[in-house]
Amino acid sequence: MEEELVERTSGRVLVIVPTYNECENLPMIVGRLRAALPDVHLLIADDNSPDGTGKIADELAEKDDHIHVMHRPRKQGLGAAYVAGFQWGLAEGYDILVEMDADGSHQPEELHKLLDAVAEGADLAIGSRWVPGGKVVNWPASREFLSRGANTYSRLMLGMPVRDATAGFRAYRAATLEKVGLEDVESQGYCFQVDLTLRTVRRGLRVAEVPITFVERTAGASKMNRGIMTEAFWRIAVWGVNGLPGRLRRKS
Ligand SMILES: Nc1nc2c(ncn2[C@@H]2O[C@H](COP(=O)(O)OP(=O)(O)OP(=O)(O)O)[C@@H](O)[C@H]2O)c(=O)[nH]1
Numbered sequence: 001m002e003e004e005l006v007e008r009t010s011g012r013v014l015v016i017v018p019t020y021n022e023c024e025n026l027p028m029i030v031g032r033l034r035a036a037l038p039d040v041h042l043l044i045a046d047d048n049s050p051d052g053t054g055k056i057a058d059e060l061a062e063k064d065d066h067i068h069v070m071h072r073p074r075k076q077g078l079g080a081a082y083v084a085g086f087q088w089g090l091a092e093g094y095d096i097l098v099e100m101d102a103d104g105s106h107q108p109e110e111l112h113k114l115l116d117a118v119a120e121g122a123d124l125a126i127g128s129r130w131v132p133g134g135k136v137v138n139w140p141a142s143r144e145f146l147s148r149g150a151n152t153y154s155r156l157m158l159g160m161p162v163r164d165a166t167a168g169f170r171a172y173r174a175a176t177l178e179k180v181g182l183e184d185v186e187s188q189g190y191c192f193q194v195d196l197t198l199r200t201v202r203r204g205l206r207v208a209e210v211p212i213t214f215v216e217r218t219a220g221a222s223k224m225n226r227g228i229m230t231e232a233f234w235r236i237a238v239w240g241v242n243g244l245p246g247r248l249r250r251k252s
């Protein structure tokens, strides 16, 4: 089944991995992805990491024509790195664009499940921690509380039928990204994920949630901070208020 899918999507899937100070994780995650799905291409979008992650990415790309590197001048947030990566991938003609973290939380060995969901008709497939069968390994209770809380807050504010709207392991059809539009995306932190989920849902496109096992990073530091949480809180509130007239109209 897996081999069949690789055949079918040969050379047309681009996995975008944004990096900031991931020198300990990048070779591991690239090796695992290349072994799991040898035909997919990889774009590393590095924000000039002070720990030399960009140089490691160049060395990996030199030896492997499936690996591409985008060097960005400074840390500008996950959202900006993904928008730039998506735009590059669309211009290069990839059919499916995947988001994946560099820290091992998203297991390349599970990527085929997302690609299967897209092959079966999803416009966006989300690797979900919070649907039946989804799991999180090695998270402290505080982190689980934060993720569940952020998702409940998003669901209430936005009325989206998605359990894990903040998830960062996902596969988009190219056409989905073209339809939702990337030019005016302002979200920087993890609310970027909620932003694109909302854009996809509001355009009536099909979102599938696939259960995954999310594994907390064992090396390198998290980039999650108070600023990222504050940004998410406010932006989601504004999107919720802006979308309210439409939700009320649909109910009446
Ligand atoms: N290019 C770029 N990548 C980033 C930036 N911030 C985070 N990343 C990358 O985005 C991915 C997710 O960031 P993490 O720090 O793991 O954030 P998180 O998954 O919410 O936090 P943890 O679960 O604690 O690891 C990782 O591959 C990071 O290196 C950024 O500003 N620019």
Ligand SMILES: [Mg+2]
Binding pocket: 101, 103, 105, 217, 222
């Ligand atoms: Mg992480």
